[in-house]
Amino acid sequence: VDQGCTGGNPLLAFHFIHRYGLVDWADYPYEGQEGTCHAENSRRPLAAVKAWGIIQPNHEKHMELAIRYIGPIAVGLNGASRSFLSYTGGVFNEPSCKNGANHALLVVGYGQEVTKDGELVRYWIARNSWGVGWGEDGYVRIKRGNGRKGDPGICGISTNPSVALGGMLLRGEADILQEEGLHLQRNFEDPVYLYCSRVGLARRSACLRLGGWLFDHRAIVIGVVGLACMILTLFTLSIDYRRRRQRYLEKREKRLRVSRTVQGENTPLLLDDANEEYPHYT
Template sequence: MKVILVTVATLLLLVVVVVGEASADRILSGRARVKRDLSSPLHRGGIRDPFGSYCERRGGCCPGRDDQCIVPYLDTICYCDLFCNRTVSDCCPDFWGHCLGIDPPFIGTCDRNGHRFLTGQTYKENCNLCTCGTTGRWECEQNACLIESDMIQSVNRGNYGWKAANYSQFYGMSLDEGMNMDPQSQLLPVYFNAVEKWPGKIHEPLDQGNCAASWAFSTASVASDRIAIQSMGHMTPQLSPQNLISCDTRNQGGCAGGRIDGAWWFLRRRGVVTEDCYPLVQPQQTPVEVGRCMMQSRSVGRGKRQATQRCPNSHNYHNDIYQSTPPYRLSSNDKEIMKEIMDNGPVQAIMEVHEDFFVYKSGIYKHTDVSLPKPPQSRKHGTHSVRIVGWGEERDYNGLPKKYWIAANSWGKTWGEDGYFRIARGENECEIETFVIAVWGRVTMEDMHSQQHRHRRN
């Protein structure tokens, strides 16, 4: 059940990475650049993805000048030849460390609210994205924002006959976005369930048993659904939480809790196999036990991985590696979350779990105060990660509408409403709308053709 939250700055950095990953392969599929333009340095705005593996992943560095010594870098390419190390540079981020054994010249630090950020890291201030520059200063967009505190204060101080307020659903939007909002595009159905829109592509709730690893179960489940939807049903893997629990061990606690940012990093860089290949094994001794990693993979180029071991399940021979792109964070606006689910599939959410949630059976959950008269040790809460698959609305005994999310838990199908639960929507009940994550599967036409051929052969 335990989940450690990733910082906003880290996730925003991941969002920068997601922008151009798909287009890098297209650039490499054509001819390489033959002219190295010295007037437009690659790192003028700071190194993005400063800890990424590029020259190392390529297998080394090229001496002198070699215009074919390139690696995909976000939405462009970067070089690993010694010619790139000039005043105006087009080197890959890890060139200096991997090829020369020195610190990169373009990485500085910026401060914000007592926290230190590296060059290229970002944060969003209202509707403007700010990037830590190479000189240690923040470089921010200059968009006019829809919600400005000084405008609200000026209206409320004046004698205009009306009062202003800060509406959270508009915060973070630019003035242009607000003026161009199409009311028709904002219409969403009263009820929606991804299971019904994408039959056969949304996976059933899992059972984490006596293993506090919702970080791994929710991550694997959301990625499974997204890959199935994105591949139009050609690939419908139930990805293995055990693969994450046993193999994603860097700063993770396995069955004693873990970080969702670490899980998504592993899915992106290493990938996982299916549940059939790497089935769940309940810890036999202590909750901290994560077990020995039974699956390894190697790079086969362009970020793709290939398994180098057979499945731990000796009855399964399909050890295909599945990967994702970096995750992206949604706002806490319930309409944005709803639209994302309806357009692209289920999302991952972090929520606070209280003692009464464990006994939930049916209905629209809201945390109660029934344990208030009990001693403090009877009132506890923890952090949990779940998968939101839809939403709905019903009337209470007074005839008033009650809005809810439909979410899949990982406590088995005998818990709740066949493994699912409904929870109040639009009220940030148990912080469920505070931290919502979506992702794209790393799916190519080659992957889909390979899976289709395998199904026909089977």
Template sequence: MASKLFFLSFLLSVTAICCAARQKFSLAGFSEEDLRSPKNLKNLFENWAAKHSKNYASPEEKLRRFEVFRDNVRHIHEGNKEKRSYWLGLNEFADMSHEEFKGKYLGLKMGRREVVRKSSKSTFIYQNASFLPKTVDWRKKGAVTPVKNQGACGGCWAFSTVAAVEGINQIVTGNLTSLSEQELIDCDTVFNEGCSGGLMDYAFAFIIANGGVHAEDDYPYLMEEGTCEEKRSRVKVVSITGFQDVPENNEESLLKAVAHQPVSVAIEASGSDFQFYKGGIFDGTCGTDLDHAVTAVGYGSSYAQDYFIIKNSWGAGWGENGYIRMRRNTGKPEGLCGINKMASYPIKWKLIS
């Protein structure tokens, strides 16, 4: 009897080890057998849909979404079989084709940046910074609000702007206040286009001209364009005194800026791996046609790989709790995904009484 119990325990241990190894290999919770089994894929889809509260208008629409989901599962699985410094995983976007995803969740508008650059021609204020710490994480310094979710509104430019303003405001005043992206989407309409895209420099200029920006509690996010409510509150809780562009294609300058405050950056995020990034140091294939706005909130190194810590606006279920670590020191002036091409930050002077 004892020998039978030992044998059974041994089998269970081996099975657990094999399953754990398989789980670690796929890093997505499914295996080669799952990919070959329509039943297993169906079950995976149903469980995923329930987890993300997905409801479809018709059986035909559900079938179409399942087919997209199946293709995405295969992409994730095949990608994770490669030896890379990052991995992919299922998230709420798994029933969207990549073209659909790009159309809804990217929203940087490359326009006439020179219109606002003229107001930001002063010398890069961090140029002479000599000592930079090896690692910086503004989350640990209390200068970063929880990750937000732009939803299917291309307002990433507003989220990037607001995160940078939230950061410098906390650094200067000691108060971390969650600010309103919705106010920018509704009211900053001279050059920016709400859910159809925008640019952070325009938004910084708007906040200066507007005398500040409301708190998020006073002007909450709708995940869609609304009507500008300038009189919602006459008190603008946070203001800035200016903004500056980081010298283009200069990673050292970007590093200096991020060492002192969160910085708005633009990247190309249209690669399929970006849609399903789950963790690790991202160094995947991407170009430099900037189409998404995010915020650099720190930098560091791991296993001899240097990276920027990037706050995204796709909710905490994407990436590393809403963040992505993007490789730096790539040897290319424009940086990975063009991150060094178009960075800027707000300025807020501390009042001396």
């Protein structure tokens, strides 16, 4: 799902949850160390996502619409700045923070407050993964940008937002999203799930696990299948060549016998072997 201590990608997490689902803590506890995913621990999923969408980058207005009508969204931002690492509370505002994403947050809401100077400050409410000892019980409030298209936001928070789509939108909200101009780039359906559904094995974990392994290692599978097809083709051509050569030799031997019978055993042969057609491939 991720690259361990070097980060990860929420879209890969959505894909894993879509295929295997979310399980209870007792079935798949968090270990807090680098390792590999164990799909066999996801045999009793509690929830899953049907699909996921990529929100238009650098457009905080679309982020607000997605949170309002769909739910929390995953974002990436630059979490390596000293002020972010040492954040203890308040509205985080670091205009000099670079936009390169190296950390993921879950934006769960938004709000606003009036400062002592009478300034209205709007902010995002995001949940971090560093425990309740960081920030405001594990959460951070990040100042919002101007909301116009093209604004990456503080630390690049709006550069690559995405959202899980777990169900249908409420009646009327789809029209509101379309009127506001929010368009999600939906992911393609999982081909493994579609195939298992067509053969009636969508609820069989063995089909999903085997299909998932084949899909994840499709480059190796395609290479092995291609090599097997090439070997089979060469074997078939070899057999065909031997059969054609055998027929040629039998035909040649028959013509030699006929020539000996007509001319006599001691008569030189009239058959010109140099002009004899020999089977070959071009």
